[in-house]
Amino acid sequence: MHNDGKVVPINQAHATPSPLARLPVVLLQVRDKAAQQLQQGLQELFDNADDTLFEMADKSRNNLDQHIFFEAMRDLRLKRKNFERVFMARLFEAFARLGQAGRGEAQLVPMVSYEAAPGASKDDLEKTVALEAMLGRVRHRDGVALGQLTARLSALLGNRLDDRENPLGPALLCEFFLHAGRSLGVEICVKLIMLKLFEKYVLSDADQLYGEANQLLLATGVLPELKAVPSRRLEARAARDYPRQESLPAADQPVGANDQEAFAALQTLLTAVRGSVAPTLEPSAEPSPISTRDLLRLLSHLQQYVPEPEAEDDFDLRNQLEQLLTRVSVKSGKSRVVEEADEDVINLIALLFEFILNDRAVPDAFKALIGRLQIPMLKVALLDKRFFSRASHPARRLLNEIAAAAIGCSERDPLYLRIEQVVQRLLNEFGEDPVIFSQLLCEFSAFTADERRRSDLLEQHTRDAEAGRVRTEAARQRVADILNKRLLGKVLPRPVVQFLQQAWSQVLLLASLKHGEQSVQWQAGLRTMDELIWSVSLQQDTEAGRHLAEQLPGLLKALRDGLTSAAFDPFSTREFFLRLQALHIQAPEGGDELIEVNEPFVPGATSADPITLSDDDPDLHKVHQLKEGSWVVFEQDNADALRCKLTAIMAPANAYIFTSRTGLKVLEKSAGQLALAFKHGALQTLDGGPLFERALAAVVGKLRQLNRGK
Template sequence: MKAGNIISFDGKRSGDQGVTLRSGYNGTINACRQLLVKDLPKQMDGLFERLDDVLYAQADKAGSDQNQTAYFESMRMLRLERVAIQSAYNKGILGRFDRFWTHGPGAVPQQASGASLSCDELDLVESDDLEEGLAITGMVSKGNNSFYRDLYALDQRFSYLLNGMEIGEDGNPLAPATFCTAFKQSISMLEVPLAVKLVIYKQFEKEVIAKLGPLYDQVNATLAKAGILPGIKPTMRRNSPYRSDDSSSRSSAADDRAAYVAGDNPELQAEVFATLQQLLLQRRPMPQTPPGSVQYVDSGSLLSALSVLQQQSDSAKTPAGQVLDAGAMRTVLLSMPQIGQDGSGKVAIGRSDEDTIDVISMLFEFILDDPGLSDPMRALLARLQIPMLKVAILDKSFFGRKDHPARRLLNAMAQAAIGWTEESGRSGDGLYAHIESAVSRILAKFDDDLALFDELYEQFSAFLEREQRGAHVAEERAAQVTQGKEALVEAKRHVADEIGRCLANYSSVPDVVQNLVRDGWNDVMLLIYLRKGKESEEWGEAVNLMERLVWSVMPKPSHRERQELLRSIPELLKGLRAGLSDISYNQHKMTRAFKGLQARHLACLRGGRALDEVTDTQSEGAGQSGEAAGGMEEIVLETVDAQSAPVDIEPDAFDKQAEELAVGSWLELTEEDGSVIRAKLSWRSSISGSCLFVNRKGMKVAEVSQRGLGAWLRSGKVVLLPEVDVPLMDRALNSMVVTLNQSLAKKPGGGKEK
């Protein structure tokens, strides 16, 4: 609870989670809250000021009067609801912050997952909700990625204040997820088209999520000044993806990005080129020519020669995508007139440029060997060898900056290409055509302006975003259908088990009841299980009614039992009729079943002496019961067999690999006809372990059990592809360092030249 703008810490301990605040820091926590109180109005003011202009621009570009009217109407609604939206937004965030200190990281309940539904009901999921959810997820992901260092420091300091309680994912009250969730709830009152809502979310991402850095800096500084883990290193924030047009801002941003990378991994990032230079120097033989007699080529002449080679390769457009090794590249360059040999002495390439040629050649040799790329994609990306060599000579930070424009573009194209195969096609507006277009523009236009790579990256990212949005929708629907099918199978199994348990309690159940339970009440229970779940009150009532039905047709020797039956029959028949009507049970079948029940009930009310007078009850009941028991036995045997089968064969390394394969992993599947499919593990059942695979368009391509996946791996039918989350350049540079170290380890003397 809070009084005014101050959090009340009376009763520091919560009964639910046992939250205990470290004493002496109440004032510090309130100081952090005041920073939040000051920052929230600035966030919303900046958003609404810019949002009006953005929506007006969208209306101006609208293709129809209807769309234009929708944008203008949305602008009017936003102006009217601005105060309410800001109030709800502030209340949501401050409430989350306050509850964190009184109830702990898990104070905000997560959105409950929907109850299990049937396949038909799952198809009704609105794609608009899915689109909105994807927009929120994207914002949270970008925010976490941009400010992960700041959030890590806040997690540690908040955990310290809670006496070591683990914060957990999205448990931080200042995490991007908090701001995104609060904003989503604050604009839920707006009845605007999805297209407008997505524009609003995009602007919120730019104006609020991308600008959380200063708030994080102030809160971390306040906590550190109060003596809360001051030893945590100062944060180096990733630069926001929304760059200013001001050139000085771009320069400052570049410095910030370089600083961030330097702190990320000193050996393989900021100092990666120096590391590779050291390894190459140890491997390279000592020069035989005295240094004084060598004329070194300046970088300008080298770049001119490379530009000529680039134009030649663009004209030839060699489909094979062959790369030149370092020796061949040096030979070709030194033979070109742009180098300017004048016969005054031996010409050589300087050490730094020579090292760059070596590293780029090794990089593209790695690309040609990368199993994550299909042959056509390898050939396409290999054509970038000379442009990337020019980039590396112009800017040595290419090897150390993860966000270098050229490196970023190369990584994005390689990552997108992992799911592409020849069957996807090369023409039209597809992935191959976009990558080919980007490569062709680089070969034709790139001289020394690195801004071209930024432009191409933005265009390629926009294409991927459009494509991935559709793929996400298709993938979600494929997963929902598969989950629905599995939920249906699980529900049928559970209902069958419940019916079998009920009937097994009696030695002989008349056929009229067996038929009614298996043919009608089975579906009633199935529908309740799917809609409400087995923990629901409705499920318990359905099971109880089935048990009372079976009990009602059993002999009643005592007067008390007959009286109890007489009292219960009206309610029993009413419940049966209501349940069967809900599933639209056949009226003729229902009438026959109720007549049969009436005869059984009359027999029971006579004390059991007239049971034999019911036509063929015993004989038919025994026969039907035996038949039904046989059917039930079949179900039980199937279930047991399915569960025990994996025990028959001891799981091996392939089964373990299948079990541990992470969702999102890509693999290459070879069909019986020799065709190759690339598929991503989209979903794994927590019940059966069944695995759903989709292509890069999000369409289902395979569904296999966990055992089946292990068999695929064992037979070589599938091959795992490199991790998508590890960029191509990172994998290449790591591989190069390992390769160079291994080659040096094999040399006599531990790698030193003799």
């Protein structure tokens, strides 16, 4: 566990004044030092729990297991602070008990075997076995240091303690953890994962916990004859915090003939803009070309003064170079000019970034940030002309990765900070060795790959949820159609109509969703409904009416079984059965009990009015051209523009489902609503293709136009 000064101070409210007042000062120091380390360990645990549960959801074999892990992630985020507070409170209470005379029996984790105790559940057995295994590993690994700490506490307090009574022993630490976790509404599989994380991020550093506690007690002369146990270096922690660097792609291969030809073709087009980078001096000044190496040194100097993204003034690369060349020229007395090939590279980079900073696909919040890459990209292009001809060039790929990751982001997105770190590293560290681009590409690509894997999984979860919702809506409408077919135009008792519409419709809906409309359960539900309607429509003086009593037990049982299958509370339907009994015994009294069903039953809330457009409407055609995976931006009234991805088109409702960068649903629109948004200019599509390739194609097209105009 790290102790870097960022640990949140322990609230003094945790302490119980009277027993703590009887504790020796050094024991209070042990407690507070341990509390800091344990709190840091818990913070690490929760910081990593989200990733661990996400990985488990990713590996889940079915939607139910996946849902369990997603819900656990949500529960942990909501209850994290309370969990940490309860854990620390239990720790302080355990130290307080040490100072009480005639201590009561400590709450200990029992020693268990692999055989279940009578009446123990399978979940309890799994948790108990996992706990015993954890305790065994800690005792085997750190038993000597723990024994010394327990012996010193015993000597200090004058009471013989067992390791299981030591507030810092693994038994009580596990008890604190389990007690704090009682508020979590998670499944046993999640509880076992949390126990493993507790072992990984808290118990794995027990040697440091015991070592520092022993040192504090030793410094005050408590059992100095006990030989100190050296603290071990945890290889697992080192491997986690300092992962092995992967091999990096080389960037210093010689430029081939094809690369030279590609750059020569670009130079031909760039003749139209030559002369735009030159010092501002008198025409009589003697021109003196500056070498590429000296130009790189000037750019490295300029690189240190690239303004922050928040700066109001735009960074004009060519203008800044002109000013720098002018200062150098005045100092030397010669007109220092860049060589032709170098000027072509400068102009090309400037034009590329001009396109990038005006590209709609790049969020405004990221444009200034990406704009700070002009000098590093210019330097790598001067060093390696393959930058313009090879899509696999590390610097080019890094720019594309950054742009692709940013397309769905805002400045408040955590990704902004990650990209800012990449940009700042290039500005700080890139001199003339382009290998840093390969290093940063490897790191950033690994990060974005993990982000995409997360978003893909959440998008699939969103698609599945939306498919389930559409299926439910279709089934609900089917049930409504069946009810209307049987009820409309009939005169029936009001309680029966209300029961069928409000309760039995849910029984039929559940049967449809779980078993299908060809199932025995669905057919039984329809038959019971028809029998109920038949039973309250009979005249008692008819032959069928006189024999109704013989058939009622079967009908009532079918009704109760159906309600039970739909998890209806039997008490809430008791009144209906009493009314039904009265209806079967005698005819309804008064006209208010009988109603003619004229209004169709409409399930749930009605959807928005459909928007009717002609089939040849150009904006509706734009909607039909949208493909899943397309990025769009919605201009919203009095709000920031919403960038989102079309994740699913749900038939037959023809609903378009949009998600955020993280895969969570943010918007649902019909085809008509999207067409109207296109008409009003509130909706625009974004080109998600590689940014550099799009910029280069646009610049080449612009240069060709300029050359044709000459």
